[in-house]
Amino acid sequence: MRVLSLDKAAELPKDSVRWALAFTSDSEDVDRILRLPFPTFGITSHGGVFTSKGYVRGTYLLVSERDDEVNARSYLVGGNVHTIEEPLRDVARDILENFGLPDMVMIFPTLGLEERVVRTLDDAFSRKVRIFGGTAADNDFSGDWWTFANGRKANSGVSVVAFKSPNPILSTFHAGYILTKRSGVITRASHPEGGGTTIYEIDGKPAAQVYASWLKERGFDIGDVLEKGGIIPFEIAGLNPIARVYGDDIVVSHVFEVLPKENALSVLSHINEGERVYHATATESFLVSRTAVTVRKSLKEMLSIIGGVLIYCAGCIAPISGRLDEIAKIYGKMVKGAPFVGAATYGEQGSLIVEGRIMNFHANQMIHTVLFTKER
Incomplete structure (x- = not known):
């Protein structure tokens, strides 16, 4: 995997890419993202995107290449609280019939739909699949947020991505309070x-x-x-x-x-x-240092990280606005220099193991990470 700017990603040959996860702080870039010739999904992020360069404005993509062995199947479902559930059940049915039970599902809903999305998919997968994701954000809470997948976008809806890999996909959902x-x-x-x-x-x-x-x-x-x-x-x-x-x-x-x-x-x-x-x-220092704790809880020995995804609550940014580059630096160090992208979101969705069973949640002010791996 590697992280590229939108301009660099647009130069890639279609056949060289399995999929790409895009986070952007510039809503005007969304239409350009939709024109990429390979499967691309993601959301708009508040204020910037976390990368190895820091918390920076613009559009950055985590690009999965052919030898990464991480398969993804993505969908976009537009709708509101009254209409979203039935098409989501259709998506889950298609995943199970044509992709198999996924190792993980990543979701990128818009504000207000999160609980219904988590509950509907949780039921459809019989509570056997971890669900992780983040709520699309904008820069000023004006409603200029977008979720997108497969060349389409929605201001009200959710993108759903099923992942499967022969190697572990690690994850942690952490509060840090x-x-x-x-x-x-x-x-x-x-x-x-x-x-x-x-x-x-x-x-x-x-x-x-x-x-x-x-x-x-x-x-x-x-x-x-x-x-x-x-x-x-x-x-x-x-x-x-x-x-x-x-x-x-x-x-x-x-x-x-x-x-x-x-x-x-x-x-x-x-x-x-x-x-x-x-x-x-929490203190400001807690909200920064929880980045390291989140990755540390995910890591397992004998695995090499090939790519990471960081979801960080936008509501936690105000108290630590001067230390956002530090979060990116800590995360980059913890994933040992592996490529990663991160979004600042208006809600966080994640999974915990409670009494031996998977419990999926929508929450706020959380941090979570997904790590794609290979054996060393």
Whole structure:
């Protein structure tokens, strides 16, 4: 595998490439990506793309060549929350009939579709397949995000890629936050049509006030937002998600907005009534160093990494905006100089092994990696 700019990738002969994964911070490049003569899939990324050069603007592709032995079968499904499930089931059926049970499925949904995509594919594959991916992003939250595959793009939809290889495809889904002692049970919540969760009460108390009290104990004040409502500053929210515990792992959710009329919180992933949530926290250094932990958890001896994919939450970028090149440098060192690309996403999808079984999630403020390998 190798990483190329869009201009360099466009010069490659069609027959030399198995597939290419493209991340771009420039939505105007998407139509050029669609014209590439080999199977290409990916999403738009927030602000830049992680490469060995750092966190850089532009379009970069992880290109799989013929001798890599990593096969991929890609699809684009356009749709909304009402229409996405049936075509996704058709995609899963086609994968099973014409490709076989994949080693991994990578998804690139748009905002609000993540839970339905994960749930539908999880059911279709009988919870036997790891699902990893990231939500398409833009640079200013204006909605100029795109997912694409097979010469087509969608502003609302998902690209789905099934992978198979004779060599292990490694993966890790990691939070990188520390649980505090502050927690509570969701006692009233609803799930808006556009995705996520509105949390009205924690332990029977107004959720926004509970969260604000948790933040206050860490020295963060959101009094103005609590009174007037609105988006919680990313510099605060990025360091203070809420988390759920699964075995030895945690899955975190971005507390996005205060709804003042209801004294409620808008959270960008699905949480059910009756679940216990914890106030999780991190420092800037934690959000940078978790890159190394994520790769280290994936690595196995006697395997050579031939390519890597990094998914990093865009909501965590604000607190560490001056250290994004450092993340790319750490990741490059951990994968021992192997080619890699990474995207900053509006949501992260990944897999954990809980009590011996695969559990696939949509979450926020996470980091994950996929590593393609060969035996040494």
